[in-house]
């Protein structure tokens with residue numbers, strides 16, 4: 001779910017705390033933004049297809065990370081971290097449930113769209129569905145670096161994400177009741 005992707009941003013930025021501490025907060029915030037980015041296709045286009053690229057995000061990510069390592073500035077680090085987080089998000093979604101209104105029923109095989117092979121990657125369901133208890137638990141574990149090793153805006157974003165995670169986890173199975181009339 002989105003909060004789990006959000007709290008992963010600071011985790012991806014952990015190397016910056018050692019390599020370029022002055023850019024770590026920028027990198028973490030860019031990682032948070034990149035973690036949210038793919039899920040904007042909930043609102044525009046087709047979810048888990050229009051902005052989810054399990055393979056293509058890596059093509060700009062690898063040179064962007066290389067450039068940020070060679071020329072570490074706020075801009076290069078932000079671009080690299082944003083792309084990296086979007087790439088990881090697109091792969092990670094395949095480990096969860098399917099793209100369906102009631103993913104705990106596990107009736108769909110649509111995990112994440114693979115644009116190269118023009119097919120859907122089936123859901124692995126290691127996390128059974130977004131907002132499942134194990135998803136909420138995972139978000140708390142991944143939130144530890146963001147909450148304790150960063151401060152300011154990063155810590156605030158992580159705290160907000162955890163609140164959203166808990167609320168979403170509690171109401172998850174009631175969500176279809178509200179969005180079904182909109183989707184159909």
Ligand SMILES: [Zn+2]
Nearest residue numbers: 038039089093
């Ligand atoms: Zn997603």
